Amino acid sequence: MMFRFIHTGDIHLDSPLRGLAGQQGAAADRIRTATRTAFANLVDYAIEEAVNFFIIAGDLYDGDWRDYQTGLFFVAQMGRLAKAGIPVFLLYGNHDAESQITKRLTLPENVRAFSSRKPETFEIEDLRVALHGQSFRQRDITDNLVLAYPAPIEGAFNIGVLHTGLGGMPGHANYAPCSLDDLVNKGYDYWALAHVHQGTVLHQDPYVVFCGNLQGRHMRETGAKSASVVTVEDGQVVDIAPVEADVVRWVHVPVPVDEINSFSEVIDRLARAIEESAGNAGGRLIACRIELTGRTALHDQLLSSHAQLDVEARAAALALGDEAAWIERVVISTEPEVGAPANDAANAPDDFAAILGEASNDPAFLAQLEAELGELVRKLPHDIRADTDSGELSAALNGEYPALVSEASRYLKARLAAEGA
Incomplete structure (x- = not known):
């Protein structure tokens, strides 16, 4: 039988x-x-x-x-x-x-x-x-x-x-x-x-x-x-x-940007990575988290252009058709090139750089941040609060203020370096 x-x-x-x-x-x-x-x-x-x-x-x-x-x-x-x-x-x-x-x-x-x-x-x-x-x-x-x-x-x-x-x-x-x-x-x-x-x-x-x-x-x-x-x-x-009855595939898409020397090349590589991932999903919609990796001279520029990279990724997904790819978020995990010369803007003024470096370990500052930002976070609608599992909003929701300050410091330093380049 x-x-x-x-x-x-x-x-x-x-x-x-x-x-x-x-x-x-x-x-x-x-x-x-x-x-x-x-x-x-x-x-x-x-x-x-x-x-x-x-x-x-x-x-x-x-x-x-x-x-x-x-x-x-x-x-x-x-x-x-x-x-x-x-x-x-x-x-x-x-x-x-x-x-x-x-x-x-x-x-x-x-x-x-x-x-x-x-x-x-x-x-x-x-x-x-x-x-x-x-x-x-x-x-x-x-x-x-x-x-x-x-x-x-x-x-x-x-x-x-x-x-x-x-x-x-x-x-x-x-x-x-x-x-x-x-x-x-x-x-x-x-x-x-x-x-x-x-x-x-x-x-x-x-x-x-x-x-x-x-x-x-x-x-x-x-x-x-x-x-x-x-x-x-x-x-x-x-x-x-x-x-395999699923209709949406969640995909982590690493995009190595080592040895890339222009912002436009990064965008091109990002778009190709999304297209390749969509082509491997058997016609299903892919929900992507894009992660830029590697050591690059563009590190500071990428960090300071996070919003633009996010929009460029969404544009690349839409260019494949309405239901080929969807971008959950773009993560920038790059590092500066080894031995890259220091940019004075990244360290100026010196006292500001010191504040950024010490803020995540300053109990008084963290307490003030929790009091002010925590109150704002608690007022967020339930659907927004339940709709994240990573990133800065998640850190704020979970009270991870040192990590939040460290990430903000990383962004601000990169922004200063990019603007002073």
Whole structure:
């Protein structure tokens, strides 16, 4: 007997993608709807390929809905799967735990949600498949749920569905902690895991698999994102393949500017790098963070022209078409050439240079900055505050005032040097 199923999770429907505050246009609109489109693409694939069933291993949602539209969208997609005769097995994770989602809608009959009270087993008798899982009741689950999962059903292909930090994976809260040995020794044939956003196969025989998130949402989630389609023959997993349903790829684009002697050459190289990255995305929109690197005589000019570089990057992206590339931000990580002669303007007046150098370590100055800038930051609208994960605004939001002063000092010194060149 042969069957196939979809293993997905960490969909985060309608999650607010970062970096979009105040952005308009087709690319920004596409990014805003990316989580929905990616999920619809995965449903398309499941129907076209006539898979036998569909597993969602947690974090379908991103927290409580703003309104019922998020739930209605999901119900509509489940209705499409119901029409195609594809059952869905849904487990709620930390972002969509019962305590996190206050709004609920009745789901189509093809959707079976795992209980949050204790582990529950669903069987697909004609395929001889048993699925075991437990949803989260609240966000912060610190118990090892695996210990209470039932023994495997003899003669069935047993699948464990679990949302877990697996003992503390880098960058992820350690919810529902367990060990790899706990999973391997349970006697199941496949573990469908979610919570860790990087897809990976942790073990074979039995297979222990994190599907990864379906759509990248910010610069910490770069590269291709996907679900898994699993093929089973005669009770054995014979293939696990990615289903790349994502519609936006977050990309870090390094642009080395060593040995470049003119600002216009930098712009040309930046534009070529964006075009090359867009060409490698399979027709998807790329959301780019551009980083200029290397030692260059233009270091001071680049720092002092940050705003212009940002606009030039956006122009280069738009020149590729409405939905080829979008610029999240431009980062300047260049350094002066070794042995470059000092520019008097960069050090004049001497007392100003000394103030800049010492400001980040001056408690009185930092306290004054926190009092004045902190009050301004606290008055920012919520969507602006939630829409950044790096840069100067992030430093201000997080109270990292020494880092903020150091960055401002770096810019001011470069501006003085550029103007005095």
